[in-house]
Structures are given as C-alpha cells and as structure tokens.
Amino acid sequence: MAKSANTFPSISPVPFPQARAAALRVLTAPGLAGRVYLQGGLVPWVAFGRDSGRPHGDVDVSVRLVDMPTVRAWLASEGLYNSALDSLNLGCNESRGDFGVHALIDGVLVSFCPFRFEGCNLRQRNAALAATDGFDALLEAVVPGVAERDLFEMRVLPDGTVVGCATLESVRAAKVASGRDKDAHDVAEIDRIGCDPARYARVAAAYAAMRIECVTHGE
Numbered sequence: 117m118a119k120s121a122n123t124f125p126s127i128s129p130v131p132f133p134q135a136r137a138a139a140l141r142v143l144t145a146p147g148l149a150g151r152v153y154l155q156g157g158l159v160p161w162v163a164f165g166r167d168s169g170r171p172h173g174d175v176d177v178s179v180r181l182v183d184m185p186t187v188r189a190w191l192a193s194e195g196l197y198n199s200a201l202d203s204l205n206l207g208c209n210e211s212r213g214d215f216g217v218h219a220l221i222d223g224v225l226v227s228f229c230p231f232r233f234e235g236c237n238l239r240q241r242n243a244a245l246a247a248t249d250g251f252d253a254l255l256e257a258v259v260p261g262v263a264e265r266d267l268f269e270m271r272v273l274p275d276g277t278v279v280g281c282a283t284l285e286s287v288r289a290a291k292v293a294s295g296r297d298k299d300a301h302d303v304a305e306i307d308r309i310g311c312d313p314a315r316y317a318r319v320a321a322a323y324a325a326m327r328i329e330c331v332t333h334g335e
Contacts, residue, residue: 127225127248129171136162138224139175143279147190152228153178153268153280157302159287160309165274170301174225178240178268178282181230184214191219203243206252208334215243215254215331236261238322244333252334262322266315284309285316289323 139154139162154162155176161168179187191197196219199205203215216229225248231240238259246252267286272278288306291299 127173127220129173130224131171132158132161132168134222135172135175135224138221138226139177140277140279141221142175142177142226143281144277145190147186149278150270150280151179151183151186153282155229155282155290156287157291157299159281160284160302160305162279163271163273163281163284164309166305168301168305172224174227175221177226177228178231179216179228181214181232181241184216184228184230187228188217191217196221200247201245203241203245203254206243206245206254206334208252208332209254210332213241213254213331215241215256218243218245218248233264236263238262238264238267246334254331254333255328256331257326257328259322259326261325262319266319283315283319284311285319286323288316289320292320293323293326 135158139158142148142152143154155178157168158172158175188197188202197217198219201218203209203217204212209215214230216227218225218227220226227242229240229242231238233239240257240259242255242257244251244253244255267283268280269283270278271281284306288303288311291303
C-alpha cells in the first residue's frame, strides 16, 4: 500500500554501507536491473568495493524517461511509493511532465531522475520537493554534445553482480563542474582508480557547457 501523502520522516545522512545496500536493492531489482543507473558520489565506491568512510545524504539514480512507469510500479509493489514525493503530483506541475520520483528505501532517500537524449544532447530532469528541500521546483539540465556510451555503462562489481552506473569520467566531470568542497573525496577516489583521458575530455567539455533551467516552481 502506498504511503500517505502527508507523512514523511526527516532524512539524515546515512553511513556508506546503508547507502550502498539501498542502491543495490534498486539496481538489482527484478524489472529495474539494466534500466536504472547509479549516479553521484557512490559510484566509485560501489563499483570498486571500497567504503567511502563518509555519510551519504541520498542515492541518485538515472532512468530513461520511458522507464519511469516501471519505476513507479516497482515502488508501489514494494510498498515504497509516496505520492507526496512524486513530481507528477506537485501543485506547480500543471502540465504533469515527468520530473522523477523520490522514495525512502530502507531509511535512505533515493531519487529517480528521468533522462532522454535529443540527438547528442542529454536532457536530465529532477524535482526539488518541499518534503525534502523545503520548496517545490522542476529542473532540467541540458548537457550538449555528449554520447550515451560516455555517460552510462553496465559494470561488474567485485562480487560479480552486474549493475548500471554512470561512468567514472561522467561522475568526475559532474563533480568538478559543481565545485563543491564535499565532492573532493570522491574525485580523489576516481583519480586513485584512474579513468580514460579521452572519454573524460569529451565529457568534461560537455559538462562545462551544461545549462540548468528551472522549468517551474511552487509559491
């Protein structure tokens, strides 16, 4: 049964093992495996089996726009769907465009963010929600001149599990573009692992040209 729209517990950062477990629950779920891609600072740590040693506020997952109904169906089947955390239900979303859905999974906030390609332009959507951010807003990032194969891949984890995730190059480029101090630890881990210089140059150039639009927002 779906959770009530007006009940949502406060969220605090969680230890890496808890964030990793929630991420893998999603990435390996029947119906979602191969359709969802782990994003953000968890990627290098999950991909190479090391503990980040830091708390994680959430788990970011990219999903093709056409696969969002499958995500919502899975959340509902697991009793994890909360209508208050669905961008489709925001008061400011009069057009009911799909900007993703959030869910609390095993005590971890997981954000399912839809993407699509228009030629070589990536369009990645996300929603800020009053329940989690203090305000409602629909956001769309456009990353020009980038190939899907440079952004997403299937990766074999140390235990043999195969999951979808962002490439190390795209994670590093996104974190460098954001310029946040908290990302330095994850960037250092990617640099320890090493990444493809040619792919990184392509992705970094694309992220440097990225633009983010606030499509609409609440009062």
